[in-house]
Amino acid sequence: MSKTVYSLVLSDDVVAEIDRLAYRRNTNRSNMINQILAEYVSYVTPEKRMQDTFRRMESVFSQHDAIQLLLQPSETLMTLRSALAYKYNPTVRYAVELYRTPGDAMGELRVSLRTQNNALILYMTQFYRLWAAIEHEMIGGAECSAEDGKYTRKLAPHTRNGTSVTMTSEELGELLGTYVETFDRALKAFFYQLDDLNTAAEEARAAYSAYLARTSVIL
Numbered sequence: 592m593s594k595t596v597y598s599l600v601l602s603d604d605v606v607a608e609i610d611r612l613a614y615r616r617n618t619n620r621s622n623m624i625n626q627i628l629a630e631y632v633s634y635v636t637p638e639k640r641m642q643d644t645f646r647r648m649e650s651v652f653s654q655h656d657a658i659q660l661l662l663q664p665s666e667t668l669m670t671l672r673s674a675l676a677y678k679y680n681p682t683v684r685y686a687v688e689l690y691r692t693p694g695d696a697m698g699e700l701r702v703s704l705r706t707q708n709n710a711l712i713l714y715m716t717q718f719y720r721l722w723a724a725i726e727h728e729m730i731g732g733a734e735c736s737a738e739d740g741k742y743t744r745k746l747a748p749h750t751r752n753g754t755s756v757t758m759t760s761e762e763l764g765e766l767l768g769t770y771v772e773t774f775d776r777a778l779k780a781f782f783y784q785l786d787d788l789n790t791a792a793e794e795a796r797a798a799y800s801a802y803l804a805r806t807s808v809i810l
Contacts, residue, residue, distance in 0.1 A: 599624075618666055638666050640760045641689045645669045647764025648687070648771075655772055657779070658685075667691060673775050676782055677714075681706050683778065685771055687746075696734070696745035697763075700771065703741045712740040718781050721792055722774070725799050730809055746770075746810045756808050770810050773802040 606620070613623035618638075626638060648669060652658045661670040661684075671685040681704055689698040704715055719737035726733050730751070735744040748756045748766060758766070777798035784791035803809065 617663060622666075641666055641691075643760035644689060644764040644767070645687075647761045648768040651765060651768025651772065658772065658775055671771070673779075675704070676779060677711060678708070681708075681711060683775070685775070687767060687771065696747040698746045698767075700744045700746060700774075701741070702743075702774070706740065714782065714785065715740045715742075717788075718778055718795070721781070721795055722777065722799075725796050729799060729803060733810070748808050748810060750808060758808070762808075766806065766808060766810060769802065769806065773798055 609623050609627070610620055613620050616623065618626075622638065629639065645663065649660055652660055652671065658671050658673045661672055663669055667689050669687045671687075673683045673685070674680045675683050684703050684705070686701040686703075687698060688701070690696070702719075704711065706712065716737055719735075719742045722742075723732070723735055723737070726735075731753075733744055735742065737743075746767065748758055748763065750756060777795040780794035780798055781791045784794055
């Protein structure tokens with residue numbers, strides 16, 4: 592959506608209230624005014640769609656105590672954390688970014704773990720590769736990368752035969768939330784079975800199979 596600079600004459604008191612609202616919503620004055628005007632004329636902006644998507648994701652995570660919502664750093668990004676059952680209970684961080692202008696993908700998932708423990712980094716990388724293999728086996732794969740204990744995956748809603756899907760903000764939020772929750776559940780199941788990596792892999796595969804059984808649209 593293109594943007595143009597306009598000059599407006601506004602009351603100082605009104606601007607002060609807009610600034611306070613923008614601060615609470617972690618945005619700036621111009622974007623806040625744009626959103627207010629868009630709502631008034633019943634136009635759904637990209638920012639509003641992302642906001643509604645994240646709100647639906649939040650409701651999905653509220654049903655699972657294992658994943659905690661962190662402060663939203665921007666309108667395009669939702670960050671979360673989850674404790675891993677390993678030495679010192681390290682924290683796994685999830686970041687879901689939605690692109691303002693979607694292309695082949697509408698966003699991406701990033702997973703990271705702040706640690707210097709080489710064994711833990713190795714196990715995480717092992718899981719990322721396992722997860723990529725499972726998705727390749729069950730849905731034909733997805734664009735992803737894993738290095739230095741970090742994982743990035745593009746997100747693009749589509750049917751099983753590869754057809755792109757147009758979804759409402761609520762439907763997309765539900766799908767994204769369910770996917771991240773499934774990833775987190777599979778990761779914890781994998782670490783719980785580290786003494787038997789074959790069983791760990793089967794636990795992760797079972798979690799992904801259960802996810803696929805619940806939805807006709809995949810990421």
